[in-house]
Amino acid sequence: MYNGKDIESAIQNIQGTSVAQLVPNQNHGSRSNMLPDNSNWFKWQWPTSGNFEEYILAWSISNLRPWTTFTPTQLEKLQKREIEKPNPNISIPTISNSN
Template structure:
């Protein structure tokens, strides 16, 4: 990462601008073993919010992936104190105000390093 920052600073000091993706690619292409790709997330957020009511009151969160509460969200007011509030998939569906779609990013082809 430091090499990339150094390369960008050097590029700018030499009088070049870094304003478009191609400029960043030009800066980085000389760094050994470094490839570059451009990722653009395409998300249609639509209207409406998908939030849990009262979520600002909970300070401890868990998303278990195994056991009895796998595929649930657990929340509670204070870490280590009190009962967990369990949100099952069925409960989460009731709160949903719009469809949740997995974003499909646009990915450019990555560059090939000039030297290994």
């Protein structure tokens, strides 16, 4: 199988099976929003209530160091561009030939 048509042909008689192609609309011209050193964090939390609501908490080493706290103001400064909801292109799903 080398392309989408080969995959469609291979599964066309499998009952209850359909396929579609999802193509993300990626903007390669700008970097995405990232927290500094994000690969160094062991655990993340995004509290939705309490004293740290709207903050992001990051742990570098579980249970050994205190949480690193990113405040809403810090997060706003780190944001390089507006966060946009993805809108991928979706092909029309195939319909199985089998009943």
